[in-house]
Amino acid sequence: MKAKDIWDNKRQILEGIKNSLHKQVFIEDIAKARQDVCNACPHISTDCAALIKTCCSVCGCSLSFKTRSLQSSCPEGNWPALEEKK
DSSP states (O other), rough: OOOHHHHHHHHHHHHHHHHSSSSOOOHHHHHHHHHHHHHTSTTESOOOOOTTTTTETOOEEEHHTTOOTTTTTOOSSSSOOSSSSO
């Protein structure tokens, strides 16, 4: 992920981090469903930045954070954002 991409997506990344730290059942359910889709996707990668287990090779995002951000969507259209980007 490029620095510009991180800057452009900072709110979504921070939301994913926050939701990872302060778990809520409904968000974990959404993240699980999204992660199941990602696990079957050819773009899932383990060639990620340090401390990130899996990422998307299309956008470079940590899947742990991206799947927990309600503002995020799959770059391939496999799952939608559930909230508008702020």
